[in-house]
Amino acid sequence: MIELKTPAEIERMHVTGRFVAEVLTEVGRLADVGVNLLDLEHHVRGMIKRRGAESCYWDYAPSFGKGPFRNVICLSVNDAVLHGLPHDYTLxxxxxxxxDLAVTIDGWAADSARTVIVGTPAEEDLRLIRATEEALEAGIEAARPGNRIGDISAAIWTVAHDYGYPVNTEFGGHGIGRTMHEDLHVSNKGQPGRGMKLRPGLTLALEPWFARTTDRIVYDPDGWTIRSADGSRTAHSEHTVAVTEDGPLVLTRRSTEDG
Structure with missing residues (x-):
């Protein structure tokens, strides 16, 4: 069942979204040469505890995972792109x-992801990240009353196509609200004018993610971390978005972003 949120409920999600944005900003600041992924994990654990938030990832056990997830943030490096299990790796x-981070505060969830470069950036990596960010903004722009889910998917895919990046359709965006994953799948590839019509109160996590040269994925032995099948580098951008009468409202926008 798809649950439309009231303006008051959207504002409660926005409170959570601001905190998620704060944490991801902090992770981006801390991510530096010589920093261990487990140190980032424990830092985020502290932030969540101090805020009185609850991790959506801890004990998460979907059909595609291997046992319950026992971390509070997904950290994926290089060819890893989704569900990266924090481990003993030094950047x-x-x-x-x-x-990638999702938490609840007072029963309302928000979910967001960002990709950053540690130390010296390579132009091809900057280009890949930029493509996911532009695809996300295109998807957000399409999240307006009267449009359809396919319009969001098509907007994301168009950016990927223009950049020349293939698109995987196994994992994509989703509904969000009282839990991290609510009904409604938002593919990163689709046709305009197709799918459910968007109505005010609909809340979605939109998350374009691309690998440079493949749309196929493989899993690490940990059963969680998803990588590009050919080892090419990856990037992932995600925001929680509310469809409102006045257009899309981004609930996880970081202060360092435009818009």
Whole structure:
């Protein structure tokens, strides 16, 4: 069942979204050469505890995972892009790091992800990240009353196509609200004018993610971390968005972002 949120409920999600944005900003600041992923994990644990929030990831056990997830943030490096299990890895110069975070505060969830470069950036990595960010903004722009889910998917895919990046359709965006994953799948590839009509009160997590040269994925032995099948680098951008009468409202916008 798809639950439309009231303006008051959207504002409660916005409170959570601001905190998620704060944490991801902090992770981006801390991600540097010589920093261990487990140190980032524990830092985020502290932030969540101090805020009185609850991790959506802890004990998460979907059908595609291997046992319950026992971390509070997904950290994926280089060719890893989704569900990266924090582990004993020290960041190196030029690494591409994706941080994905979802929490609830007072029963309302928000979910966001960003990809950053550690140390010296390579132009091809900057281009890949930029493509996911532009695709996300295109998807957000399409999240307006009267449009359809396919309009969001098509907007995301168009940006990927223009950049020349293939698109995987196994994992994409989703409904969000009282829990991290609510009904409604938002593919990163689709046709305009198709799917459910968007109505005010609909809340979605939109998350374009691309690998440079493949749309196929493989899993690490940990059963969680998803990588590009050919080892090419990846990037992932995500925001929680509310459809309102006045247009899309981004609930996880970081202060360092435009818009």
């Amino acid at each position: 190196r110069d030029g690494d591409v790091l994706t941080a």
